Amino acid sequence: MILIDGKKVAAELREELKKEVSNLKAKYNKTPGLTVILIGDMAPSQIYVRMKEKAANEVGLKSEVIKYPNEVEEKTVLDKIHELNKDDGVSGILVQLPLPKHIDKQKVIEKILPSKDVDGFHPMNVGNLSSGYDSSVPCTPLGCYLLIKKIEPNLSGKKAVVVGRSNLNGKPMTQLLLKENCTVTITHSKTKDLKEECLKGDIIVAAVGIPEFVRGDWVKKDAIVIDVGINKTEKGIVGDVAFDEVSKVAKALTPVPGGVGPMTIACLLKNTIECFKKSKKN
Numbered sequence: 032m033i034l035i036d037g038k039k040v041a042a043e044l045r046e047e048l049k050k051e052v053s054n055l056k057a058k059y060n061k062t063p064g065l066t067v068i069l070i071g072d073m074a075p076s077q078i079y080v081r082m083k084e085k086a087a088n089e090v091g092l093k094s095e096v097i098k099y100p101n102e103v104e105e106k107t108v109l110d111k112i113h114e115l116n117k118d119d120g121v122s123g124i125l126v127q128l129p130l131p132k133h134i135d136k137q138k139v140i141e142k143i144l145p146s147k148d149v150d151g152f153h154p155m156n157v158g159n160l161s162s163g164y165d166s167s168v169p170c171t172p173l174g175c176y177l178l179i180k181k182i183e184p185n186l187s188g189k190k191a192v193v194v195g196r197s198n199l200n201g202k203p204m205t206q207l208l209l210k211e212n213c214t215v216t217i218t219h220s221k222t223k224d225l226k227e228e229c230l231k232g233d234i235i236v237a238a239v240g241i242p243e244f245v246r247g248d249w250v251k252k253d254a255i256v257i258d259v260g261i262n263k264t265e266k267g268i269v270g271d272v273a274f275d276e277v278s279k280v281a282k283a284l285t286p287v288p289g290g291v292g293p294m295t296i297a298c299l300l301k302n303t304i305e306c307f308k309k310s311k312k313n
C-alpha cells in the first residue's frame with residue numbers, strides 16, 4: 032500500500048511556490064500578499080492563522096494578520112474588507128472561520144472580491160468551479176485533488192465516491208473530480224446503503240467529521256482513499272477512515288495527521304499566488 036505523504040508533497044509544493052514568488056518579485060518588483068482576518072480568541076483558529084502566516088512568510092509572501100476582538104461589529108469587518116479589496120498590495124484575503132454568531136458569514140464571504148477570494152468560498156467562484164470555468168478552489172479539496180493526481184494522473188472514467196457534501200469539502204471536491212471526467216457519487220447523512228456506494232469507488236474521499244467512519248469492508252481492493260477528517264479522540268487525532276482496516280485493501284491512503292492537512296495550507300499559498308498572477312494579467 033502507498034502511504035500518501037502529504038507532508039512531503041506539501042513541502043515540494045511550497046518549494047516550487049517559493050521559486051515562483053521569487054520570479055514574480057523579479058518580474059513585477061512587487062510581492063504577492065496574503066491578509067488574514069482573525070476574529071475572537073478561539074484557540075484552534077489562532078493556531079491555524081499562525082500556521083498560515085508562518086507558511087506564507089516561508090515562501091516569501093507578504094503576510095498580514097488583522098485581529099479583532101470577539102465583539103467587533105460586523106460593519107467594522109465589512110469596511111476593512113472593502114479597504115483591502117481596493118489595496119493593490121493585497122493579493123488574497125481570508126477571513127478565518129468560524130465567526131462569532133452576530134456576524135453574518137455569508138455577508139462577509141460575499142464582501143471579498145472574487146479575485147482576492149483565496150478560500151474559493153465566494154458564490155462567483157463556487158459558480159465558476161461548478162461551470163467548469165477558471166476559479167479559486169477551496170484549499171482542502173484542492174489539496175486532496177493534487178494528492179490523488181500524484182497517485183493516478185489520468186482519472187478519466189474512474190468512479191469516485193465523495194462522502195460528505197459540505198460547501199467547504201464535499202461539494203468542491205465533487206466538482207474537481209467531475210472536471211477530471213470521473214463519474215462521481217456524492218453521499219451524505221441521508222444516503223441509503225452508504226457501504227454499497229463506497230464499494231463502487233476507485234477513489235473515495237471522506238469528509239464527514241466522524242472518527243474512523245469508513246471501514247475496511249467499505250473499500251474496493253486497490254482504491255485510492257483520501258481522508259479529510261480531523262477528529263479529536265481519546266486515541267489522539269484520527270481521521271474519518273479506519274486506517275488500519277483500510278490500509279489492508281486500498282492501493283493508496285492518506286494518513287491523519289500528515290496527509291491532507293499540510294496540503295490545505297500549501298494550497299492557500301498557491302491560491303494567493305494565482306490571485307496575484309491574475310491581477311497582473313488584467
Ligand code: NAP
Pocket residue numbers: 171194195196197198199200201218219220221222225238239240241259260261262271291292295
Ligand atoms: P461538515 O460541514 O460537518 O460536513 C459533514 C458532511 O458529512 C455533511 O455533508 C454530512 O451530511 C455528512 N455526514 C455526517 N454524518 C454522516 C453519516 N452518518 N453518513 C454519511 N454522511 C454523513 O464537515 P466538513 O467541514 O466538510 O469537515 C469534515 C471533516 O474534515 C471534519 O473532520 C473536519 O475537521 C475535517 N477538515 C479537515 C481539513 C483539513 O485541512 N484536513 C479542513 C477542513 C475540514 P449532511 O449534509 O446530510 O448533514
